[in-house]
Amino acid sequence: MTALLSIRDLTVRYRGDGSGVLALKGVSLEIEAGERLAIIGESGSGKSTLALAVAGLLARGARIGGAIEWAMPKLQMPHSFAPPSVLPDISPTRGEISSSVAGTSFSTSVIGESCNEKAISPLVGEMSGRTEGGATERQPLPVREKTPRLGRDIGFVFQDPSSSLDPVMPVGKQIAEVAQTHLGLSWPQAYAHAKTLLERVRLPDPDAVLRAYPHQLSGGQKQRVAIAAAIAAGPTLLIADEATSALDTIVQTEIVSLIRRLVAEDGMTLLFISHDIALAAELAERIAVFRNGELLELGTTAQIVHAPRNAYTRALLDAHLGIDAGPLRQAGAPA
Numbered sequence: 375m376t377a378l379l380s381i382r383d384l385t386v387r388y389r390g391d392g393s394g395v396l397a398l399k400g401v402s403l404e405i406e407a408g409e410r411l412a413i414i415g416e417s418g419s420g421k422s423t424l425a426l427a428v429a430g431l432l433a434r435g436a437r438i439g440g441a442i443e444w445a446m447p448k449l450q451m452p453h454s455f456a457p458p459s460v461l462p463d464i465s466p467t468r469g470e471i472s473s474s475v476a477g478t479s480f481s482t483s484v485i486g487e488s489c490n491e492k493a494i495s496p497l498v499g500e501m502s503g504r505t506e507g508g509a510t511e512r513q514p515l516p517v518r519e520k521t522p523r524l525g526r527d528i529g530f531v532f533q534d535p536s537s538s539l540d541p542v543m544p545v546g547k548q549i550a551e552v553a554q555t556h557l558g559l560s561w562p563q564a565y566a567h568a569k570t571l572l573e574r575v576r577l578p579d580p581d582a583v584l585r586a587y588p589h590q591l592s593g594g595q596k597q598r599v600a601i602a603a604a605i606a607a608g609p610t611l612l613i614a615d616e617a618t619s620a621l622d623t624i625v626q627t628e629i630v631s632l633i634r635r636l637v638a639e640d641g642m643t644l645l646f647i648s649h650d651i652a653l654a655a656e657l658a659e660r661i662a663v664f665r666n667g668e669l670l671e672l673g674t675t676a677q678i679v680h681a682p683r684n685a686y687t688r689a690l691l692d693a694h695l696g697i698d699a700g701p702l703r704q705a706g707a708p709a
């Protein structure tokens with residue numbers, strides 16, 4: 375398999391009082407093209423920090439060391455449209471951005487100075503937060519070619535769909551904006567594409583949902599809309615960060631099936647972040663176990679579930695087996 379993304383010795387420190395929080399401590403791992411990789415670990419282990427670093431969404435002031443190198447064969451040509459309101463745009467980190475082989479691969483390296491850490495640039499189109507009315511404040515985006523962009527090359531699904539959906543805009547319009555921005559479609563084409571996406575995420579009555587506002591939808595329906603927006607431009611990598619954690623168990627299972635189907639249909643690579651080892655085992659081919667900002671163990675789902683090498687992984691499994699052994703016993707069995 376070819377690596378889509380190589381993470382090398384990644385260190386992230388959030389500024390805070392005193393020395394700040396070291397959220398990732400020299401993490402190295404590769405994400406293979408087309409695989410479904412889960413990141414699991416307890417709260418505060420650094421899972422979201424990893425996801426945000428990959429998406430270029432780390433908070434201003436976070437200091438990052440190491441390198442994130444991409445090889446994205448399908449990297450789409452950049453468009454010079456304004457970013458969609460539904461998703462924050464990816465921001466390249468400061469550092470070397472080198473490209474090779476006529477734009478078929480490139481790497482973003484952030485190599486530290488004396489302390490092996492360097493402040494990342496203020497994020498372009500950074501998580502600037504929405505204003506009270508729901509509109510997003512944005513700064514102009516410097517155009518960098520051959521850089522993976524959120525919404526276009528990377529789809530990101532957050533735990534709370536309300537954080538990525540604009541409360542005052544009909545959802546059809548929000549999805550269509552992503553398609554128009556990144557695919558260069560006309561508005562009628564983009565709107566038609568939005569309807570197709572609502573069908574693909576199995577929302578009943580897509581015509582009505584196109585015109586609905588987020589508050590008119592249930593949590594599960596909103597997450598389907600957020601997923602539709604995340605995949606609207608046909609990203610290579612889909613990142614789901616606790617995308618089902620806020621949902622009840624039945625809806626959770628439905629969303630996991632939905633993600634599995636969409637990833638298979640579109641040939642996406644999946645980075646699935648969860649604190650739930652059983653859920654991760656249901657979806658992922660490989661599982662990486664994080665604790666205290668470190669990668670403890672990475673293996674196939676079968677190996678992690680049936681032959682964990684690390685005592686902490688065993689403890690996670692034991693804790694889960696006490697609750698519900700069913701799904702885990704099946705984990706890693708051939709589909």
Ligand SMILES: Nc1ncnc2c1ncn2[C@@H]1O[C@H](COP(=O)(O)OP(=O)(O)OP(=O)(O)O)[C@@H](O)[C@H]1O
Pocket residue numbers: 388389390395396397415416417418419420421422423424433649
């Ligand atoms: N913006 C921030 N500023 C300061 N510290 C942060 C920030 N974001 C995360 N942290 C800290 O970094 C560490 C890792 O947090 P992170 O959100 O990556 O963990 P997580 O594994 O995703 O946890 P959870 O399961 O609760 O989402 C934690 O100690 C957290 O408090």
Ligand code: NI
Pocket residue numbers: 421422423615616
């Ligand atoms: Ni998190």
